[in-house]
Amino acid sequence: MQLPIFPLALVVFPNSKYPLHIFEERYKILINKCLANNSGFGIVSRIGDTISEVGVYVEVVDVTKIYESGELDIVIVGRWRFKRMNLDMHADGYYLCDASKIDDNESESDLNYNLFFALRQRVQEMLKLVNFNVGQGFWDNLEKAKLKSFKIAEKAGLSILQQQELLTIQSENKRMSYLLEHFERLEEKLEENRVTREIILGDGYLN
Helix, strand or coil: CEEEEEEECCCCCCCCEEEEEECCHHHHHHHHHHHHHCCCEEEEEEECCEECCEEEEEEEEEEEEECCCCCEEEEEEEEEEEEECCCEECCCCCEEEEEEEECCCCCHHHCCHHHHHHHHHHHHHHHHHCCCCCCHHHHHHHHHCCCHHHHHHCCCCCCHHHHHHHHHCCCHHHHHHHHHHHHHHHHHHHHCCCCCCHHHHCCCCEC
C-alpha cells in the first residue's frame, strides 16, 4: 500500500492519542485531504537527520481549532504499525512511501499476565515516587488496551530513541520486559536525584 507520511520528532504508538498543531502548507493540504476523504496518514519519527523505517498509521479523531491562516489543531490516534519501503515526494510537498503492515509475532493468548501485573505495579510505584497522579482514565484505558505495553510506554519517560526501539519490537511480552528493565534504570536515577517528575510529565500523550 502507499501512504502519505509525516515525519515528526515524536513517536506515536498504536491506540495512543496525540495533539498536533498543523502549520506547514504541505501538511495543511495533507490533513485537509485526509479529512475530506475520511482517510489517515503515517507518522514516522525523525531522529536527527534520520527518518525511521517503522511508523504508525494514524487517523484524525478531532479538529479542535481552525485558524484564519488555515492552520489546524487536531487530535490523532494511532491505529497500526507499518514499515516503509521507500521515500518519495508528492507534488504537494509531503512524503509518500510504499508500506507494509507490521503485526506481533504472537497471539493475544500468549500474553504473560504475571509480567503485566509486575509492570503495572512498577508503574504505580514510579508515579508515586514522582508524586504524579495520571488519573483514573489512564488505568481504565490500560485495562481495556490490547497492547498494554504501548499504553504504559506513554508514561514511562522513554527517550525518542527508546520509544522508536519499543515500536519495532514485535512481541508484547518482550516489550513489557523492555519496559521493566527501563523502570529499574529509571528508579536508580530517581534515587540519585538526577531526574524529576518532568521525565514522565513531558510526554504529550492524551489519556
